[in-house]
Structures are given as structure tokens and as C-alpha cells.
Amino acid sequence: MGEGRYQATKDEEYWGPSDEQQFEAFELGHIVFLVLDHYQENRYFRAPIGDSPQHILDIGTGQGSWAIDVADEFPTATVRGVDLFPPPLTWTPPNCVFEVDDVLREWTWRDPFDLVHIRLMYGAFAPNEWDRLYKQAYKALKPGGWIEQMEFDVRVRSDDGSLKEEHKLSKWGDIFIRCAERAGRSLNIHETMRGSIEKAGFVDVHEKKSRVPLGPWPKDKQLKEVGQLEYAHWKAALEGWAMWLLTHFGEPEPWTTEEVHLFLAAVRHEMKNARIHGYNWINRVWARKPTEEELDDKTNIRRV
Ligand SMILES: C[S@@+](CC[C@H](N)C(=O)[O-])C[C@H]1O[C@@H](n2cnc3c(N)ncnc32)[C@H](O)[C@@H]1O
Structure with a gap:
């Protein structure tokens, strides 16, 4: 345990491992979001890209489940999933393509995208790298195309003081x-x-925050299911999230593997405790690249 397959990127390492357990965690995370959004007609994204998009890009696709589902849902589109690692071999719809690449390098895709999607890439990049990524996304989108990103707040909270x-x-x-x-x-x-x-220049910016319950505590049937799935998601993901960061950057000094294991055992114990009503915030932002007209107007205003 804890010796997952880690990827070396340039002179540093990405904090998350890429092994079977982590892929299982990605899959469970994907299912959590589907159940959380069960009432939505489109459970994959909010960006209004219409019914017949042509090109969609999923950055840091991981297990590739989002890209596969979106390819199924939008047969008119070619959906590209890109990651430092290849996803595990599985059935893939013909309009879904996986590529192994570092998205911080210059993008060479020719066809302009209707949608660039990013999910759970927290901790992947330094601030200047994020800026570069958004600029590349802006450039690679069609005028009027959309970017959408969904990210977790890793802090667990409770509204009733049950998390002490x-x-x-x-x-x-x-x-x-x-x-x-x-x-x-x-x-x-x-x-x-x-x-x-x-x-980065995007307009028409929307933001939506939701609570994701952790553990079996919610009374509402659907949210209870989300909480149970989220517990399974965390159980599979915990070590991948914690081991590299704590053994390299733990405080007051890097932790030993044994210390991390003890900490995670206590965390697992608390997650099962239905008296703790813990949840995390998840935040989704979607925004549009200006249309050609809007871009022309802007240039004209500058010229006047
Ligand atoms: C926490 S996972 C999220 C996976 C997926 N988006 C999901 O929601 O299930 C983050 C992914 O980003 C990938 N990643 C990190 N840095 C990357 C880079 N520079 N280029 C491409 N992918 C990267 C990792 O390999 C990992 O699979």
C-alpha cells in the first residue's frame, strides 16, 4: 500500500498515484456526481452547448468515465480525454478518444472545441500554470464555446456542530x-x-455550489445514497490523496508511512460514524468564450 504508480512530471511529481485503487476511486467519484445530479436532464455539465456539439475535451480525464458517458450522450461529438496516464482498458465508444499527454505543454489539437471540461484537478498546478491552461483553453475553443470546471473544497464541515x-x-x-x-x-x-x-477573457460566468454529504447520515433517501457512495469513494481514495503529500510535506515535519496509516484509520472510523454530519462543498463554474461579434465589438470600441 502507498506504493502506487506515481507519475514524474518534469522535475516534480504529481501528488496523486495512478494505480488500480485510484482508478476505482475516480469511478466512484464519477458515480457520486451522477447521483447528486440525478434530477438534472444533463448530469455531466451545465454549459449550454446545444444538442449537436462536434468537439469536446476532458482535461485530466483519469479513468475516463466522464468522457465515455459524454461520448455516449452526444454521438455527434468527438470526445477527447487527455491525461498523463492512459486510462485502464475498457470498452470505449467509437467517438471517444484517449490521449496521453501533459496539458501544460502546447496544445496541438486543430479542431476548435465546443466545450473544454476540467474536473477535480485541484492541486495539479501552480497558479501560473493554471493561468496558462485557461489561456490555452480559451484559444482552443470556438468563439461562443464553453469552459466548465468542477472542484472540491477538501475541508469537511458540519452545520450542526456534530463535527467537533x-x-x-x-x-x-x-x-x-x-x-x-x-x-x-x-x-x-x-x-x-x-x-x-x-x-483569461471568458464571459457569461456562472457558479454553482453544492454540498456533498460524507457518510450515511442524511435522512433524505437520495442524499443518503450520495453519502454512502461518497464514503466508498473516500475509502478508495484516502491513501492516494494523503500518502505523497504527508510523507513529503507533512507538518511539523514529513510524516512516516506508519503515521499516515494511523491517521487514515482514525479518519475512516469517523467517516462511518452516523452521528457526525460531515459534508464537503463542491463548486462548479462554467463560462463562455466571447462570440465573434462580441470580439469584433470589443476591438471596435478599442479603435474608437
Ligand atoms: C483527481 S484526478 C481527476 C480525474 C477525472 N477528471 C475525474 O473527475 O474523475 C486528476 C487527474 O489529472 C491528471 N493530471 C495531472 N496533471 C496533469 C497534466 N499536467 N496533464 C494531464 N493530466 C494531468 C492526473 O493524472 C489525474 O488522472
């Missing part, structure tokens, strides 16, 4: 935020992405 200071889960998020800061990667992308997307 002595709980490991209450400290969990802040510990990781500080570790990631020391690693030069912000985990608070859910807070900053809107501003960064606006800065």
Missing part, C-alpha cells in the same frame, strides 16, 4: 491545504477558478 474540533476529519482539510501550499500547488482552486477563468 477533536475529530481528525475537522483538521483534515486544513492539513492538506497547508501541505499542498508547501508543495507549491493550491488545493483551493474551487475558490480561485472563477477569477482565473474571468481573467
Whole structure:
């Protein structure tokens, strides 16, 4: 355990491993979002790209489940999923293509995209790298095309005081935020992405925050299912999230593998406790590249 397949990117490492357990975690995360959005006609994204998009890009596609489902849902589109790792081999619809690449390198896709989608890439990049990524996305989109990003707030909260200071889960998020800061990667992308997307030139910006319950505590049947699935998601993901960051950047000094295992055992125990009504915020931002007309108007205003 803890010796997952890690990817070396340039002179650093990406904090998450890419092994079977982590792929299982990605799949469970995908299902959590589908159940959370069960009432939506389109459970995959909010950007209004119409019924017959042609080109869609999923950045950091992971297991590729989002790209596969979207390709099924939109047969007119070619859906590209790009990641540092190839997804595990599985059936893929003919209009879904996976590519192994580093999205920080210059993009060479020729066909302009209707939608560029990013999900759970928190902690992947330094701020200047995010800016570069949004600029590349802007350039690669059709005029009037959309960008959409969904990111977690890693801090667990409760609204009724059931998550107490002595709980490991209450400290969990802040510990990781500080570790990631020391690693030069912000985990608070859910807070900053809107501003960064606006800065890159996108307009018509929308934002939607939702609570994702952690554990079986909700009374509402659908939310209880989400909480149970989220528990399974965390169980599969915990070690992948924690091991690299804590053993490299833990405080006051890097933790040993044993210390991380003990911490995670306590966290798992608390997640099962139905008396703790914990949840995380998840934030979704979607925004549009200006249309040709809007871009022309802007240039004309500048010329006047
Ligand atoms: C937490 S996973 C999210 C996977 C997927 N988007 C989802 O929602 O299930 C983040 C993914 O980003 C990928 N990634 C990180 N840095 C990357 C880069 N520079 N280029 C391409 N993919 C990258 C990782 O390999 C990992 O699969």
C-alpha cells in the first residue's frame, strides 16, 4: 500500500498515484456526481452547448468515465480525454478518444472545441500554470464555446456542530491545504477558478455550489445514497490523496508511512460514524468564450 504508480512530471511529481485503487476511486467519484445530479436532464455539465456539439475535451480525464458517458450522450461529438496516464482498458465508444499527454505543454489539437471540461484537478498546478491552461483553453475553443470546471473544497464541515474540533476529519482539510501550499500547488482552486477563468477573457460566468454529504447520515433517501457512495469513494481514495503529500510535506515535519496509516484509520472510523454530519462543498463554474461579434465589438470600441 502507498506504493502506487506515481507519475514524474518534469522535475516534480504529481501528488496523486495512478494505480488500480485510484482508478476505482475516480469511478466512484464519477458515480457520486451522477447521483447528486440525478434530477438534472444533463448530469455531466451545465454549459449550454446545444444538442449537436462536434468537439469536446476532458482535461485530466483519469479513468475516463466522464468522457465515455459524454461520448455516449452526444454521438455527434468527438470526445477527447487527455491525461498523463492512459486510462485502464475498457470498452470505449467509437467517438471517444484517449490521449496521453501533459496539458501544460502546447496544445496541438486543430479542431476548435465546443466545450473544454476540467474536473477535480485541484492541486495539479501552480497558479501560473493554471493561468496558462485557461489561456490555452480559451484559444482552443470556438468563439461562443464553453469552459466548465468542477472542484472540491477538501475541508469537511458540519452545520450542526456534530463535527467537533477533536475529530481528525475537522483538521483534515486544513492539513492538506497547508501541505499542498508547501508543495507549491493550491488545493483551493474551487475558490480561485472563477477569477482565473474571468481573467483569461471568458464571459457569461456562472457558479454553482453544492454540498456533498460524507457518510450515511442524511435522512433524505437520495442524499443518503450520495453519502454512502461518497464514503466508498473516500475509502478508495484516502491513501492516494494523503500518502505523497504527508510523507513529503507533512507538518511539523514529513510524516512516516506508519503515521499516515494511523491517521487514515482514525479518519475512516469517523467517516462511518452516523452521528457526525460531515459534508464537503463542491463548486462548479462554467463560462463562455466571447462570440465573434462580441470580439469584433470589443476591438471596435478599442479603435474608437
Ligand atoms: C483527481 S484526478 C481527476 C480525474 C477525472 N477528471 C475525474 O473527475 O474523475 C486528476 C487527474 O489529472 C491528471 N493530471 C495531472 N496533471 C496533469 C497534466 N499536467 N496533464 C494531464 N493530466 C494531468 C492526473 O493524472 C489525474 O488522472
